[in-house]
Amino acid sequence: MLNKTIHKSKNAYFLGKDSVDYARHNSHYVTHTLREMPKTALTHCKVTSKSRQTLFFSNPVYILSGGSVVAKRESKGPVGKYFDKVFEENIKIPFEKEELSMLKKAITLCIDKSKLKISDIDMLFAGDLLNQITSSCFAARDLKIPFFGLYSACSTFTQALASGASFINAGYFDNVACATASHFASAERQFRNPLEYGAQRPPYSQWTVTGAGCTMLSNGGDNDILNIFSNVSPRITSATYGKVVDFGIKDVANMGGAMAPSALDTLICLLSDTGYSVEDFDLIITGDLGKLGSDMLRDLALEQGILLGKNYTDCGVLIYDSTQDCYQGGSGAGCSAVVFNGFILEMIKQKRYKRIALLATGALLSPQSVLQGESIPGICHGVVIEI
Amino acid sequence: MQAEQIKKRNKRYDKYVEAVSPKTAMLPSLAKSFWVGGLTCVIAQIIFELYTLAFPSVSEQAIIGFTLSTIIIIAVFLTGIGVFDKLGRYAGAGAFLPITGFANAMASAGMEFRSEGLIFGSQVKFFSVVGPVLVNGIVWSTVAGLIHSIINAVVG
Numbered sequence: 296m297l298n299k300t301i302h303k304s305k306n307a308y309f310l311g312k313d314s315v316d317y318a319r320h321n322s323h324y325v326t327h328t329l330r331e332m333p334k335t336a337l338t339h340c341k342v343t344s345k346s347r348q349t350l351f352f353s354n355p356v357y358i359l360s361g362g363s364v365v366a367k368r369e370s371k372g373p374v375g376k377y378f379d380k381v382f383e384e385n386i387k388i389p390f391e392k393e394e395l396s397m398l399k400k401a402i403t404l405c406i407d408k409s410k411l412k413i414s415d416i417d418m419l420f421a422g423d424l425l426n427q428i429t430s431s432c433f434a435a436r437d438l439k440i441p442f443f444g445l446y447s448a449c450s451t452f453t454q455a456l457a458s459g460a461s462f463i464n465a466g467y468f469d470n471v472a473c474a475t476a477s478h479f480a481s482a483e484r485q486f487r488n489p490l491e492y493g494a495q496r497p498p499y500s501q502w503t504v505t506g507a508g509c510t511m512l513s514n515g516g517d518n519d520i521l522n523i524f525s526n527v528s529p530r531i532t533s534a535t536y537g538k539v540v541d542f543g544i545k546d547v548a549n550m551g552g553a554m555a556p557s558a559l560d561t562l563i564c565l566l567s568d569t570g571y572s573v574e575d576f577d578l579i580i581t582g583d584l585g586k587l588g589s590d591m592l593r594d595l596a597l598e599q600g601i602l603l604g605k606n607y608t609d610c611g612v613l614i615y616d617s618t619q620d621c622y623q624g625g626s627g628a629g630c631s632a633v634v635f636n637g638f639i640l641e642m643i644k645q646k647r648y649k650r651i652a653l654l655a656t657g658a659l660l661s662p663q664s665v666l667q668g669e670s671i672p673g674i675c676h677g678v679v680i681e682i
Numbered sequence: 683m684q685a686e687q688i689k690k691r692n693k694r695y696d697k698y699v700e701a702v703s704p705k706t707a708m709l710p711s712l713a714k715s716f717w718v719g720g721l722t723c724v725i726a727q728i729i730f731e732l733y734t735l736a737f738p739s740v741s742e743q744a745i746i747g748f749t750l751s752t753i754i755i756i757a758v759f760l761t762g763i764g765v766f767d768k769l770g771r772y773a774g775a776g777a778f779l780p781i782t783g784f785a786n787a788m789a790s791a792g793m794e795f796r797s798e799g800l801i802f803g804s805q806v807k808f809f810s811v812v813g814p815v816l817v818n819g820i821v822w823s824t825v826a827g828l829i830h831s832i833i834n835a836v837v838g
Binding site (some may be wrong): 389390391484488489490491492493494495496497498499542543544549552556587590591594670 | 688691692693695696698699702703704705706711761762764766767768769770771774777778783786787789790791793794795797810811
């Protein structure tokens with residue numbers, strides 16, 4: 296935690312009582328007096344100035360295509376029309392198998408869109424939320440692609456992107472697929488109560504996204520493939536691997552609260568390492584903090600002197616409508632994957648976004664660790680995508 | 683950072699999270715659980731009366747047993763067709779406190795783990811949610827029975 300306080304927001308209690316009066320900054324998303332803040336504040340971020348968390352990719356790492364598969368509920372959300380395929384749920388099939396077939400569908404869709412063959416894919420970086428990441432393992436078994444299994448809870452997607460990009464940058468691989476999946480029912484079974492059990496959830500809980508997303512990364516060796524993305528060639532220019540940050544939250548339902556500090560940590564690191572300010576990004580998007588968690592991140596960031604304005608949002612906020620009864624929004628490994636591959640890539644294609652920071656957040660817990668009284672640490676990996 | 687400072691920071695953060703997290707509104711949820719729980723009891727009473735009319739020769743204890751079984755069957759049926767979880771989400775303790783909650787917890791666990799097979803899935807997991815209820819029910823009723831019989835032996 297950085298110890299330089301610049302401004303405090305209304306609800307911020309935790310960095311001591313010095314510093315400015317609250318009254319001037321009553322709302323979260325604030326006033327003209329704060330406009331100049333980020334740059335001045337960043338000079339004080341001494342903790343991360345010598346960080347080795349950020350990798351810069353000097354060789355081009357292109358995003359060729361993205362595939363996204365979601366279930367019915369997600370397809371009815373605000374960004375529903377951008378997803379490639381709506382998966383028909385079948386109650387006769389176990390949820391885990393459904394998750395597997397969604398993941399496979401997303402990967403094959405992505406490969407088809409990139410006009411590569413399965414044999415062209417050098418490595419599949421994939422992960423999910425199930426024990427022993429079985430969905431990803433089985434998908435790799437069925438597709439016969441070399442497999443690199445990852446687990447970083449809900450931040451697995453950016454971990455996969457960052458790892459894939461690193462390998463491509465180093466010259467080991469030409470084409471790499473990065474995929475994650477999650478399923479509401481299988482996650483509920485793994486972490487919570489049976490599905491039909493009539494228990495109430497607190498209003499600050501989140502809803503695990505049923506969906507799978509896959510992104511194809513390439514070094515662009517074959518010039519033809521770069522034209523696929525309608526003359527835009529989005530590149531991953533840097534990746535920031537996150538630290539595991541624990542602020543002692545023990546409530547399993549409050550994932551946003553558990554993950555917001557880790558998102559802040561990685562965000563600060565990403566900004567100071569890359570030298571960009573918040574305004575330099577067309578979009579800064581976190582993985583699955585939800586409405587509450589993203590508001591907390593705004594508060595936390597403001598306390599560090601970083602004003603997250605209109606260009607900041609969260610995948611979990613985007614994916615569900617407030618009328619869909621999903622509490623604070625979406626979560627899960629599939630959340631950032633489907634929003635990125637569906638919505639954000641489409642926006643990049645239309646050249647609406649030119650520089651994006653994607654910061655997927657994850658809560659590192661197991662049902663056992665929670666029962667044993669451990670707090671919930673969070674992790675956040677960030678990637679910067681530019682065209 | 684020192685352990686002491688981390689503790690302080692975590693405490694402050696916890697307080698902050700507590701302050702910004704929305705709470706369940708108490709009065710509306712009390713009202714919801716009251717009317718759903720009350721309605722459940724009214725329905726059970728109606729079933730009880732109907733059974734008493736239909737089987738006048740059967741003892742009241744047996745009729746109570748029939749009524750309970752009927753309520754349990756209804757709850758399990760509602761769980762099976764996917765209604766009970768919505769009811770539970772709406773009514774909270776109103777759906778959970780009567781014997782319907784117990785039936786729902788068992789049935790839902792059985793359904794959930796059906797994919798792992800009848801024996802190692804459903805039958806093993808039947809008691810995954812209601813296990814503590816059974817254990818405490820059996821242990822404490824045994825203790826109560828023991829105390830009762832000791833008092834009886836001493837006094838009477």
